[in-house]
Amino acid sequence: MGKDSRPLILITNDDGMFAPGIHKLVEIARELGEVVVVAPNSPQSAKGHAVTLSDPIRLNKVDAFGGIEAYECSGTPVDCVKLAKNILLKDRVIDLCVSGINHGSNASINILYSGTMSAAMEASIEGIDSIGFSLEDYSMDADFNPAAPWITSIMQYVLQNGLKDCNLLNVNIPHPKLGPIKGMKVCLQGEGRWVEEFVEGEDPRGQKFYWLTGKFASSDTREEADISALQQGYISIVPSHHDLTLHQSISLLKSIESINV
């Protein structure tokens, strides 16, 4: 709960403190509750669920959001959430964690690579209702304005109703070039993968290097898939969780238990 009896909202991201996306998210969230920001002090895209084990982590209070309590963190997005929960807000109840707004889609398998989504998942592991917001536009001058009222509505819905058994939402917003947002769809995580992934080159000393790039490819045409909803101009909302068990395979594998050595 916020000090003023409004909800306490933790905000983080993976694009760092200077990304326009997090500033828009703070602008939205401060209307709905008391906001505390803990975000990386450098871009941390595609850091997945990495945590920092071998180095100390620094935390500095900054005035980056016009009077909002905010800290820059030298660690990963997941480190940010761990420090917020264990150190900065350890005696308080965090009502909601929102991460983003990410510059670029985190639909489909991108949830796995994304620091934005991993930060939200880390909060969800701690039992905190959490939402990752991402816009399908990687550019730093992406227009977040059309998405803002929808993000407000989703946050209000979660603050009022709670997420119950599910406490993690992966919310993706269609590219602004697709025109006005048509609405919201509750979806499945679509299937897909990255292809043509490396550029090869030589550095100034003649040493070979590989640089990760690639295109996202999917043949998933299911109407309920998040990537389908996005293509049709809808915001996709995928209820997500951290249990990676493939339950249907447990009985199929049981015969392995009879092996002895």
Added chain:
Amino acid sequence: MGKDSRPLILITNDDGMFAPGIHKLVEIARELGEVVVVAPNSPQSAKGHAVTLSDPIRLNKVDAFGGIEAYECSGTPVDCVKLAKNILLKDRVIDLCVSGINHGSNASINILYSGTMSAAMEASIEGIDSIGFSLEDYSMDADFNPAAPWITSIMQYVLQNGLKDCNLLNVNIPHPKLGPIKGMKVCLQGEGRWVEEFVEGEDPRGQKFYWLTGKFASSDTREEADISALQQGYISIVPSHHDLTLHQSISLLKSIESINV
């Protein structure tokens, strides 16, 4: 398929090329097929599903495993798998990817933080049957010998039968101090989380730092949970996947679709 018509087995890990665990895994796998190793050139524990976007990645052929084709990679464990699939073995069919043997458990939610498991998951996204092996002993002089025949059996099982719909196994081996391994159990991912997570200190210049540590805590007593099997001295095998959708919550959240702005 291996050049000698035996299976082609890709090996990686997150502890780096000098960790005894990967040497044991190579020793086991070379009896079962043609082995290619692509592993990080530095320890990459807890890197999760991170990939390297902002820097070039280097790949150097090394003779670290007695005649086995092996490459050290400057990137993350997931980068290793991407380079193996897209560059080194791009014209060949990889029959199996094994990752580990990790020094330390990757049961329960540790699958999320683990570079070892994320590497295996990356291969599984590419449709390759993949297994991550981890021993519940963090020390660098951990004894992998009692586990070796079990690991051989699991790899043989997967090579012979395939994993079908599931193509990712999270295999954890009980701490050697628990005595002889009792057998294998096909399990669920147990619930748990890390607590008491930071040591606070001051660096030589008087600046405050935080250092991640912590204890794993679980109240999950389900017989089918991986952590229960491990406590009882069994190897836990959790069929896992990369679809994080919480399907049961989709209908519960449908009312959000009626919101318009």
